[in-house]
């Protein structure tokens with residue numbers, strides 16, 4: 001499989017040039033191949049979200065190189081980063097970040113609307129197909145605020161997939177859910193990965209879910225301390 005992400009010597013400092021300047025990533029080297037489902041683990045404060053924000057082009061590294069699909073991204077303009085992000089990367093966060101007064105369908109349409117301006121029937125079909133796929137076809141006209149936490153997170157997964165991204169970055173997407181909902185959200189992502197070869201980077205503290213990923217990377221204090229493949233991950237139930 002081709003390399004989707006190549007990180008070399010990624011460092012990140014916050015508050016650069018001030019007395020409280022702190023380096024939180026101390027040189028991350030990592031290659032993620034197309035189609036991998038990778039668990040990212042590690043204690044709170046170890047730099048997992050910082051790393052995801054950099055890979056997701058939401059923040060820039062202080063130094064180092066980040067290639068996405070072979071393209072060096074660290075020299076790109078903000079406008080080019082925005083464009084690359086919209087077409088390549090989907091996000092799922094711990095708190096779903098849905099627009100609560102919007103319906104499930106409107107929330108899933110949002111990334112396509114931002115990209116293309118106004119709704120058309122193709123976009124609506126895509127939104128409905130994704131909502132069906134996450135098991136929420138009957139709920140599509142319900143406002144997000146009237147849905148359960150598990151349902152909201154499934155809408156968030158559908159929204160992350162709306163632009164058919166190569167990569168989904170999921171930052172503790174199940175951290176806030178009960179065991180059954182966490183499992184169902186994980187299974188959706190895993191099934192999408194297996195069926196469509198979408199690459200996932202999934203931050204979790206849950207060892208049972210991590211054991212079902214293709215690979216487990218551990219970050220402690222801004223450094224990768226472990227990186228192991230998990231060949232049985234796909235078949236584990």
Ligand code: ADP
Nearest residue numbers: 014015024042043044045046047048049050051
């Ligand atoms: P994790 O996601 O593993 O819990 P984070 O990436 O959120 O870790 O944080 C890593 C470290 O960077 C922590 O010490 C945190 O306090 C610090 N940090 C995160 N974001 C900022 C920021 N915007 N400004 C300053 N420090 C930050």
Ligand code: MG
Nearest residue numbers: 048049050171
């Ligand atoms: Mg975090």
